[in-house]
Amino acid sequence: MTELTVRKTEAAFTRPDVDLTTQLGSVTFPNPVFTASGCAAAGQELDQFFDVSQLGGIVTKSIMLAPRSGRATPRMAETPSGMLNSIGLQGPGIDAFLDKDLAWLAQRGARAVVSIAGGSVEDYAKLAAKLRGAKGLAMIEVNISCPNVEDRGQVFACDPGASAAVVQAVKRSAPTGVPVFAKLSPDVTDITEIAKACVDAGADGLSLINTLLGLVIDTDTMRPALGGITGGLSGPAIRPVAVRAVWQVRQALPDIPILGMGGIRTGLDALEFVLAGANAVSVGTTVFGDPRAPIRVLDELAVALAERGFSSVAEAVGLAHRPPEIRLPEGPDPVGDTLGDPAHDDEEQL
Ligand SMILES: Cc1cc2nc3c(=O)[nH]c(=O)nc-3n(C[C@H](O)[C@H](O)[C@H](O)COP(=O)(O)O)c2cc1C
Numbered sequence: 001m002t003e004l005t006v007r008k009t010e011a012a013f014t015r016p017d018v019d020l021t022t023q024l025g026s027v028t029f030p031n032p033v034f035t036a037s038g039c040a041a042a043g044q045e046l047d048q049f050f051d052v053s054q055l056g057g058i059v060t061k062s063i064m065l066a067p068r069s070g071r072a073t074p075r076m077a078e079t080p081s082g083m084l085n086s087i088g089l090q091g092p093g094i095d096a097f098l099d100k101d102l103a104w105l106a107q108r109g110a111r112a113v114v115s116i117a118g119g120s121v122e123d124y125a126k127l128a129a130k131l132r133g134a135k136g137l138a139m140i141e142v143n144i145s146c147p148n149v150e151d152r153g154q155v156f157a158c159d160p161g162a163s164a165a166v167v168q169a170v171k172r173s174a175p176t177g178v179p180v181f182a183k184l185s186p187d188v189t190d191i192t193e194i195a196k197a198c199v200d201a202g203a204d205g206l207s208l209i210n211t212l213l214g215l216v217i218d219t220d221t222m223r224p225a226l227g228g229i230t231g232g233l234s235g236p237a238i239r240p241v242a243v244r245a246v247w248q249v250r251q252a253l254p255d256i257p258i259l260g261m262g263g264i265r266t267g268l269d270a271l272e273f274v275l276a277g278a279n280a281v282s283v284g285t286t287v288f289g290d291p292r293a294p295i296r297v298l299d300e301l302a303v304a305l306a307e308r309g310f311s312s313v314a315e316a317v318g319l320a321h322r323p324p325e326i327r328l329p330e331g332p333d334p335v336g337d338t339l340g341d342p343a344h345d346d347e348e349q350l
Contacts, residue, residue: 011124015299016306021314022280024257025179027138029280032313033117033270033298036261036284037062037115037141037183038087040294042101042106049291053109055298056280060101062143063066063118065126067093072227077216082237082263083285084214086228089146094130106136113139115183119149121169128173130186140178141259142170142203145185153230157185157210160197167201170223181259183207184245186238191245192252206249207282208237208240209242235285239263243276250277250318264291265293274301274313285340 007254020031040046043058052058070090077084090096094116105112114137116127123128124142129135149155156162157314164168174180182198184191186209186218195206211232218224224230242262249258265286273281283294290296301313310316 013299015302018302018304018305018311018313020298021237022245022313024139024181024259024279026177027111027179029138031056031298032274032278032280033294033301034113034259034280034282035059035294036282037143039284039287042097042112043105043110044101046287046291047108048293050295052105053111057111057113057138058105059113059141059282060097060105060115061091062089062115062121063091063094063097063127064117064151065090065094065123067091067096074225074227075231077225077231078239079214079216079233080210081234082233082235083288084216084226084231084233085211086226086231088228093125098130098134102136110136111138112136113141113181115141115143116170117143117146118166119146120148120196121165124166125169125173128170131178132173132175134175137175137178140170140174140180141207142166142180142182143210144182144198155185155187157183157194158188159196163194164197164201167203171202179204179257181205181207181257183210184249185210186241186245186262187213192248195249195256196252199256203256205259205279206253207261208245208249209238209262212238212241234263236263236265239269239272243272246273246276246278247320251321254318264297265290266322267297267302267304270297270301270302271291271316274316275318277318277321279314279317 015206022029022032037059038061041206042060043052046052071086071088075086144156144166148156156166170180173330182203211234214233216226239262246260258278259280260273261282264283270281283297
């Protein structure tokens with residue numbers, strides 16, 4: 001398809017009339033599609049492809065207190081249906097981030113979800129305090145998939161006590177009224193245990209999932225392909241793991257807002273997360289190959305919801321949890337007007 005044809009198609013598209021607003025803690029976002037941390041920096045690069053203020057929010061690359069150069073190269077390896085990265089937390093440090101990146105997002109009218117990362121509970125608290133009064137800040141995502149330097153490098157997200165300590169410290173220091181989401185790692189035995197610890201510690205919601213720890217060996221050099229040896233696996237390969245995590249957490253914590261992610265490439269992928277229980281989704285790895293992916297996913301999700309008879313995204317959240325005996329309407333049209341309203345599900349059985 002030529003560029004001209006693509007432009008024409010975009011101009012012709014009218015998003016169906018579906019209420020896409022979604023509530024994450026105390027904030028109502030205009031729609032449920034966000035970028036994923038680390039996959040779109042602070043949104044400037046994507047803005048040449050589409051207006052980033054049209055997304056629900058821009059989740060920024062996890063920022064630390066001081067500038068960092070990240071891990072050794074090579075830092076990316078391709079895997080079947082996925083990608084392994086060991087970028088590490090490369091970034092300019094919180095002060096430069098506030099002055100440049102967050103200021104740009106605010107001026108652009110985008111809703112910034114600032115992801116923070118630290119090596120100690122105190123780091124996280126200081127980062128949260130730095131966000132007080134920050135313009136454009138809609139939400140805080142706490143990346144707890146970081147080694148705790150005070151506990152032999154044990155990853156916070158793998159221990160309920162350490163996860164809770166970080167969340168509690170962030171909640172104490174963060175600006176009031178700004179939701180704090182804890183971002184969980186799938187590399188645990190029971191993700192609901194960590195989820196509950198974070199919510200008990202005051203998290204307003206949960207983001208899931210971060211990458212899975214992986215390793216690729218280069219069979220020519222016969223050494224690990226990445227400079228950092230291990231890396232984070234992302235992309236379509238992890239989607240069923242992510243959907244499972246969202247499902248389990250939604251079941252364990254029916255009322256907690258969830259931002260779901262992991263391998264989303266299309267509107268139907270996003271719908272899968274919503275049906276599993278996500279109130280919103282982040283689009284990550286696919287952006288590297290298709291920078292317009294987040295806005296396309298939003299359009300496709302709206303179409304998918306409308307085609308299934310939903311008048312709002314909220315009606316679809318967690319709908320896959322309904323009992324199996326509740327049947328879909330029969331007939332040539334597999335999507336019915338009442339499908340989106342769980343209150344009508346019993347009637348469909350009769
Ligand atoms: C290159 C790269 C960098 C990432 N950096 C971060 C990060 O700084 N903080 C974070 O919480 N997650 C980070 N992630 C994880 C993503 O936000 C997301 O949770 C994960 O990749 C799953 O979604 P996806 O399969 O759509 O990419 C990174 C992922 C990739 C691929």
